[in-house]
Amino acid sequence: MTDSGHFRTETFETLFDKYKDRMYDFALKMVGDADTAGDITQEVFIRLYKSNSNHTAISNVKNWLFILTRNLCLNRIRDSRRQVSLDAVPETEIQVDCSADSRHIILQKAMYALAPDLREALILKEYQGFSYIEIGGILGITVPAVRSLLYRARVALKEIYEKYSIKG
């Protein structure tokens, strides 16, 4: 049994226990809102459950879950951007705490300020621990493209992080 899993050999309950926290964490870090992340995670697992009921074979459950979660997150981000343009968000909404965990808070805010494609690449690498090949499989891009994307993501994150740190 590989870590990727197979829906014909693992029950829904097993897969749910295995991936629930990872999927929720991924969704939350993508959209930055607990309610939205909860909705997305719920939809993902219900679709997984239905695919089992319909006898749909899923060869790589882990990839399937991350791809679906990613797509749902991008849809939500796109929809929210239609309603409120990022330019319209006032600077005062970015509250920087200078306590012991302030670096983590600044980092989180900097992550949410990144473009979604850069953010998802960083989350998959830094928080989910995927290899370049695995990230390429989820995002549908080549390994050199993943490497370039992560480089651009880090450069952008560094700039935003430094900007917020100075403000704090």
Added chain:
Amino acid sequence: MNCEYFKELISARLDGELTPEENTALSEHLGHCEKCGQFMTELEELKTVTAGVEQETMPSELERVILKTTARKPQESKSIFGIFRSCYRIPRGLVWAGVLALILLTANTIRVPFKTSAEAEVASESVEKAVLIQRITLSEEDVVMTNVVTEKSNNL
């Protein structure tokens, strides 16, 4: 090759995704490029901060809702087809093989007492003999009982 190329290599080195050749080339470059050295230090610091962020766990309420939504409905198990459907995790070939084996076993069990007509005759004869023995036994008892009754009446 310019610094932009090596900065990308620095990012990949942090992820452990460099080839040995790229690693050697980067080390040589870092030996004489202060800017790239500074860039690597900054990325390492950023990675340290990133590594300190904890993974969020799914709220228990959300977990309960998902499990409740995906729980099997009880009426599914009432239907005979529902029971067969619940066998979806077993390969279909195995299920059909089991059904076939059950049919053959049942047919075989029914056929056992009547394998051949000769055996059936033997069984029939055995039954007749048993009945005959019982009759003889009963007859002997009757005789004994009759004698006892006769003796008693004589005594009287």
